[in-house]
Amino acid sequence: MSEKKLPPASDREMPDRDIGLSKAIGSGASGLSRRAFLKGAGGVAAGGVLAGEAAARLSAAGEGSKATPVVEGETKIEFTLNGTVQQVQVEPRTTLLGLLRSHLPEPLTGAKEVCDRGTCGACTVILDGEVIYACATLALTVAGREVLTVEGLAGEGKLTAVQRAMVAEDGSMCGFCTPGFVMSLSACLERNPGADENEVRRACTGNLCRCGTYDHIFRAAEVAGTELSLEPR
Amino acid sequence: MKSFKIYSPASIDEALKLLPHSRGPAAFNAARLVAGGQDLLGEMKDHLVEPEALVNLTGIPGLDTIHCGSSLTLGALVRLVSLERHGELRAGWTAIAEAAESVASPQIRSQATLGGNLCQRPRCWYYRNEHAPCIKKGGHECFAEAGQNKYNAIFGGGPSYIVHPSDLAPALVCLDATVTIAGGRGRRDMLLEDFFTLPNEGSVERENVLKADEAVVGVSVPRLPSPWRSCYLKFRERGSFDFALASVAVALAVEGGAVEGGEIKAAKIVLGGVAPIPWRCTKAENYLVGKPHEPATWRRAAELAVEGAEPLEHNGYKVRLANGLCQKALRHLA
Numbered sequence: 001m002s003e004k005k006l007p008p009a010s011d012r013e014m015p016d017r018d019i020g021l022s023k024a025i026g027s028g029a030s031g032l033s034r035r036a037f038l039k040g041a042g043g044v045a046a047g048g049v050l051a052g053e054a055a056a057r058l059s060a061a062g063e064g065s066k067a068t069p070v071v072e073g074e075t076k077i078e079f080t081l082n083g084t085v086q087q088v089q090v091e092p093r094t095t096l097l098g099l100l101r102s103h104l105p106e107p108l109t110g111a112k113e114v115c116d117r118g119t120c121g122a123c124t125v126i127l128d129g130e131v132i133y134a135c136a137t138l139a140l141t142v143a144g145r146e147v148l149t150v151e152g153l154a155g156e157g158k159l160t161a162v163q164r165a166m167v168a169e170d171g172s173m174c175g176f177c178t179p180g181f182v183m184s185l186s187a188c189l190e191r192n193p194g195a196d197e198n199e200v201r202r203a204c205t206g207n208l209c210r211c212g213t214y215d216h217i218f219r220a221a222e223v224a225g226t227e228l229s230l231e232p233r
Numbered sequence: 234m235k236s237f238k239i240y241s242p243a244s245i246d247e248a249l250k251l252l253p254h255s256r257g258p259a260a261f262n263a264a265r266l267v268a269g270g271q272d273l274l275g276e277m278k279d280h281l282v283e284p285e286a287l288v289n290l291t292g293i294p295g296l297d298t299i300h301c302g303s304s305l306t307l308g309a310l311v312r313l314v315s316l317e318r319h320g321e322l323r324a325g326w327t328a329i330a331e332a333a334e335s336v337a338s339p340q341i342r343s344q345a346t347l348g349g350n351l352c353q354r355p356r357c358w359y360y361r362n363e364h365a366p367c368i369k370k371g372g373h374e375c376f377a378e379a380g381q382n383k384y385n386a387i388f389g390g391g392p393s394y395i396v397h398p399s400d401l402a403p404a405l406v407c408l409d410a411t412v413t414i415a416g417g418r419g420r421r422d423m424l425l426e427d428f429f430t431l432p433n434e435g436s437v438e439r440e441n442v443l444k445a446d447e448a449v450v451g452v453s454v455p456r457l458p459s460p461w462r463s464c465y466l467k468f469r470e471r472g473s474f475d476f477a478l479a480s481v482a483v484a485l486a487v488e489g490g491a492v493e494g495g496e497i498k499a500a501k502i503v504l505g506g507v508a509p510i511p512w513r514c515t516k517a518e519n520y521l522v523g524k525p526h527e528p529a530t531w532r533r534a535a536e537l538a539v540e541g542a543e544p545l546e547h548n549g550y551k552v553r554l555a556n557g558l559c560q561k562a563l564r565h566l567a
Contacts, residue, residue, distance in 0.1 A: 131340045
């Protein structure tokens with residue numbers, strides 16, 4: 001199988017990868033690594049990881065080397081999107097959903113904006129192995145992390161078991177909720193391919209299908225789970 | 234959302250320095266702490282608050298740990314998904330794991346934190362409507378009192394009738410949790426039960442004792458030795474994903490283990506979803522001591538648990554619901 005595996009869930013701790021930007025001291029590279037952003041690199045270190053435009057946005061909240069890193073206005077972040085490192089300009093208020101749909105050179109519209117309140121599940125994506133609502137996630141907080149969207153599931157044009165089962169079992173009606181369900185099912189079955197219906201239903205509690213095609217979705221999960229259970233892992 | 238800037242402090246003290254020293258008319262725009270952001274971003278999108286700055290706590294080391302020893306210690310940044318999946322925590326402090334897994338959806342539990350869950354704002358639809366200047370937002374009236382109050386309080390209401398939305402809070406209060414608060418003047422510990430405030434205590438606009446420049450940094454919960462057992466039951470209008478219409482956390486020590494008919498040595502009962510704070514049922518707790526662990530006892534304890542309820546026009550069902558949940562939880566621990 002050439003299907004891509006979901007990024008590892010790394011025991012729920014946020015990864016602390018050096019994504020290379022910290023080596024770009026003094027170079028023209030710009031960006032904000034997650035480490036710098038989240039670990040609060042401090043005034044001195046922040047000058048090293050933030051270059052160019054991003055550094056210009058950094059202003060001191062305190063005195064000298066004790067300044068708390070702050071991002072104001074547009075800044076460039078770097079993160080891994082569907083296996084490829086991406087750099088993109090975002091504001092602090094940009095959500096991950098906004099980033100995916102509106103800020104990329106080639107927008108990804110698989111994650112849908114529906115409720116925009118972390119309720120319907122149409123924007124579900126996978127961040128470091130865990131499902132999240134892209135609408136309820138600030139884009140800056142994915143710096144240095146791995147985001148997987150529905151567009152990143154199929155490797156080399158070959159659909160995943162979940163995607164194939166959703167087609168075969170007629171798991172879509174209008175289709176608007178489908179990418180979100182596919183992401184929730186993918187994360188659930190990656191964690192436990194033998195998940196029973198109860199576990200699958202629990203995994204889908206954060207996704208709404210207004211057409212009501214739940215039975216077909218759960219049947220697709222069963223079919224995909226059976227296939228994945230038989231597959232050497 | 235309105236524009237804002239984001240600070241990334243490296244320590245809690247650094248974070249607190251970025252907060253205002255007192256609450257005032259500018260609170261609407263004041264800097265806010267953020268971790269999972271699952272409640273705050275919704276408030277910002279609905280323009281209930283429009284902070285000029287967010288102070289992101291998630292880069293502060295050491296606040297996301299779970300330690301199970303003679304007591305359970307939890308950092309404020311522990312994600313709900315971690316509480317839900319932690320085997321040792323579930324075995325020793327079952328009500329907490331059951332409360333965590335009952336919260337919202339997997340997408341929210343993967344980001345939401347313990348501290349945020351305890352400090353989340355009410356879900357009352359008048360509070361959440363930016364056009365309703367209710368008493369929680371500096372207005373003069375609780376629109377729920379004489380309005381659509383199906384989801385509001387049956388205990389402890391007035392002058393506001395919100396219910397506290399947290400599932401973890403009743404479970405933690407039930408198990409006698411202590412909360413650690415960091416502030417500009419150092420740290421203080423207090424019983425989590427005393428952390429939450431009724432609308433007629435402290436400020437009606439707040440649900441807890443936190444001052445403007447303070448933050449919850451952790452919670453610790455004593456280990457209840459055998460034969461104590463605990464559980465958390467929650468009733469939702471929508472089975473998949475909802476706040477509690479009513480919930481109950483119960484911890485029980487029964488002579489010889491959780492045997493039906495055994496003598497109850499001690500009991501703790503705290504209701505959720507029915508009051509502006511986790512609602513401890515002291516009368517029921519006291520009644521249970523020395524009684525046989527059997528249906529007649531459960532029925533009487535449940536009656537005492539909801540004694541004194543003052544339902545509003547549309548939430549009388551919560552009295553029967555809370556009663557039923559108490560009986561069910563006591564039976565569950567048999």
